[in-house]
Amino acid sequence: MRSLTFRRPDDWHVHFRDGVMMKTVVPYTARAFGRAIIMPNLTPPVTTAAMAEAYRQRIMECVPAGTDFTPLMTCYLTDHTDAADLVAGHKAGIFTAAKLYPAHATTNSAHGVTSIDHIMNVLEAMAENGIPLLTHGEVTRADVDIFDREARFAEEILAPLLQRLPELRVVMEHITTEQGAALVLAHKHRMGATITPQHLLYNRNALFQGGLRPHMYCLPVLKREKHRQALRKAATGGETCFFLGTDTAPHLRHLKESDCGCAGVFSAPVAVAAYLQVFAEENALDRFEAFASLNGPAFYRMAPNEERVTYVERPARIAEEIEVDGAGKLVSLFSGEAAPWSLAA
Numbered sequence: 293m294r295s296l297t298f299r300r301p302d303d304w305h306v307h308f309r310d311g312v313m314m315k316t317v318v319p320y321t322a323r324a325f326g327r328a329i330i331m332p333n334l335t336p337p338v339t340t341a342a343m344a345e346a347y348r349q350r351i352m353e354c355v356p357a358g359t360d361f362t363p364l365m366t367c368y369l370t371d372h373t374d375a376a377d378l379v380a381g382h383k384a385g386i387f388t389a390a391k392l393y394p395a396h397a398t399t400n401s402a403h404g405v406t407s408i409d410h411i412m413n414v415l416e417a418m419a420e421n422g423i424p425l426l427t428h429g430e431v432t433r434a435d436v437d438i439f440d441r442e443a444r445f446a447e448e449i450l451a452p453l454l455q456r457l458p459e460l461r462v463v464m465e466h467i468t469t470e471q472g473a474a475l476v477l478a479h480k481h482r483m484g485a486t487i488t489p490q491h492l493l494y495n496r497n498a499l500f501q502g503g504l505r506p507h508m509y510c511l512p513v514l515k516r517e518k519h520r521q522a523l524r525k526a527a528t529g530g531e532t533c534f535f536l537g538t539d540t541a542p543h544l545r546h547l548k549e550s551d552c553g554c555a556g557v558f559s560a561p562v563a564v565a566a567y568l569q570v571f572a573e574e575n576a577l578d579r580f581e582a583f584a585s586l587n588g589p590a591f592y593r594m595a596p597n598e599e600r601v602t603y604v605e606r607p608a609r610i611a612e613e614i615e616v617d618g619a620g621k622l623v624s625l626f627s628g629e630a631a632p633w634s635l636a637a
């Protein structure tokens with residue numbers, strides 16, 4: 293049985309939601325990860341430093357006693373973001389980064405940015421103050437095929453923006469295509485990318501395996517096999533610009549198994565095991581620690597975690613569903629199956 297000891301990892305892309313859902317999901321992330329970037333797409337979105345600080349405190353109330361976990365807060369950019377509040381919030385240590393949701397690109401993005409031109413003053417202030425821009429990188433025009441939305445964003449929005457603001461540091465979140473990976477690599481001195489477990493494990497066939505599979509549906513949507521292969525190469529290839537970000541995105545079971553199902557894969561309970569499976573399959577376990585525990589902190593200019601954890605290649609049965617206190621149930625990645633790795637006792 294193989295085992296691997298590495299620094300406690302961080303998750304650089306997490307959705308915790310709020311209320312009973314948050315209470316249910318926070319412990320899974322807090323047990324496995326030292327820090328996490330908390331996405332701000334609540335209703336209403338987290339748009340000010342005061343809202344972020346209040347949200348951070350609500351999160352901390354859900355962290356199990358004795359668990360060392362730090363949530364890193366982000367600001368949801370809108371057409372009306374107050375640059376001064378963002379910069380002050382960053383200086384005060386409340387905001388780690390700001391998140392660009394193109395309007396209507398994904399879950400709770402109705403208040404998102406309608407055009408980059410509307411937030412140029414904010415982006416300039418971010419470049420000046422070293423505040424990273426995190427992007428949901430998809431164009432949203434109806435005439436663009438859903439499978440092309442990320443590649444078009446890279447080409448039409450991100451590449452020109454990088455040219456316009458040479459000091460701006462950018463994370464392309466949850467990359468799903470070879471074009472996304474290539475753009476990040478070409479600007480690796482100031483760009484990073486998170487890669488999710490599902491985009492490393494599955495291609496778009498998984499959405500239709502024997503029928504429609506709502507729990508495989510997330511945004512950006514799963515892509516062709518050649519893109520999955522490109523992402524595997526990026527994650528395991530030793531380039532420091534690629535790092536762990538699960539995009540764990542819980543939605544209640546009945547809201548995913550629905551006429552208009554929500555986008556998002558809930559992966560927190562099995563995320564580390566899922567990534568380990570990928571690295572084991574690629575014979576790249578020696579590069580796992582860099583991806584999971586070193587490259588992210590380096591991009592965010594933070595020290596890596598000191599604590600070490602050990603995972604063993606011992607399958608662990610994953611529950612069919614998880615109860616969310618009176619609201620409904622959650623179905624996680626690998627639910628009803630076995631996760632191939634587990635935390636050593």
Ligand code: NCD
Binds near residue numbers: 509556
């Ligand atoms: C995320 C969510 O549910 O908040 N969903 C998803 O499919 N990834 C939003 C996002 O990260 O785009």
Ligand code: ZN
Binds near residue numbers: 398
């Ligand atoms: Zn997104």
Ligand code: ZN
Binds near residue numbers: 331
């Ligand atoms: Zn997300």
